[in-house]
Amino acid sequence: MEWLVSLFGAALVVITLRDLFHTLWHPTRRGGLSRVVMTALWRLSRPLRTRSGHVAGLAGPLAVVSVVGLWAGTIILGWAIVYWPHMPDSFAFANELRASEHTGLLDSLYLSMVHVSTLGLGDIAPTEEWLRIAAPLEALVGFVLLTATVSWVLEIYPALARRKALALRLAVLLRTDRRERPSGEVLTASLLEGLAADVLRVRIDFTQYAEAYYFHDGEDETSLAVVSGYACELARRGAAASDADVRRAADVLSEALDDLATVLDQRFLHTGGSAAEVFGAYAADHGHRRTTGPAAGG
Known part of the structure; x- marks a missing residue:
């Protein structure tokens, strides 16, 4: 059961990375998730486009921010679900932390955010071999997301x-x-x-x-x-x-x-x-x- 939960989290990460790839680098540039978000926000802003040009002008930037937020949130959640079933037995905790008190999804989300932001605080560290590979891999994904977002904005304008x-x-x-x-x-x-x-x-x-x-x-x-x-x-x-x-x-x-x-x-x-x-x-x-x-x- 633990591995099924982790596989579900990994699937979320893969789906998000696929959407990022299709949105930014695939020749068709047509990501599924990003397109749904942008289309939905565009339709919601339709009444404003005939009333206020200044407000309507926010639709595009807000759509980009929303898509990036969706990518980041889904990646963080996916990796957190990967870690969650293995908390706390597969992790080492700093001396001031009690492992028995850090078994919930919130702790996994915290760990995932630390890794994806490449902070590397070190208060919680993986001990199992595959997790010691997975954690730096998440940091690499976070770096890719950051650079992809910057390049995306620089391409649009x-x-x-x-x-x-x-x-x-x-x-x-x-x-x-x-x-x-x-x-x-x-x-x-x-x-x-x-x-x-x-x-x-x-x-x-x-x-x-x-x-x-x-x-x-x-x-x-x-x-x-x-x-x-x-x-x-x-x-x-x-x-x-x-x-x-x-x-x-x-x-x-x-x-x-x-x-x-x-x-x-x-x-x-x-x-x-x-x-x-x-x-x-x-x-x-x-x-x-x-x-x-x-x-x-x-």
Whole structure:
């Protein structure tokens, strides 16, 4: 029975490490536990996204903190369950501690937290050989969790910056377009190709850093959810241009937007609709109204 309890604790640790691996390092970047937590918090924050941008902006950071807390808590609990059946017989206690008074799960949790935080206080130490290996292994897992969390945060914010940069570029183009659209052709192949490259970078970011979706962009000018419709309009206008290079660049932009819409729909929105419908759902999900062109409202 003791070993069954320990195996259950080990299973919790393995499940958590698997989720951490799939969230941070697997090519699909789709962890089960982390995705459930982030999706749940995003849905709970939905009423706030149309009322208070400042409060809605906390959804993404809180989701990351919650996922890390879940990982840490489950790892600590799992290792505590591993130790628990073997307390106190398989451990040596400092002179001021009575072994008979430290047999509960709370003591195992304390020991697990000491190990995972790499404190190494030494007041309780394993004596059985396998536990003497397991305890340092937990410390190693704790170190991995810490470094993984730091690297995760450092990866997310550059992806957010790229998304906001694309949104701001489109917003500036839209303002210019509204202010004065000169007669004749206003689009160039280099402009459309540059936008297509930026869209593809954001598409990759949504694939590699799916958690970035749950970060609210805030103001309209830096929200891709708002100005994505204008990018679609630029692609349509380019497709009707007289210049062959512009038409080709517009096709590239249109394909890039379709790819982005596919990723958004498959991973987050599940509308099954066209690219325009997906971008509309994307804007609505972030509490915005999509901008579609010079005549549309901001």
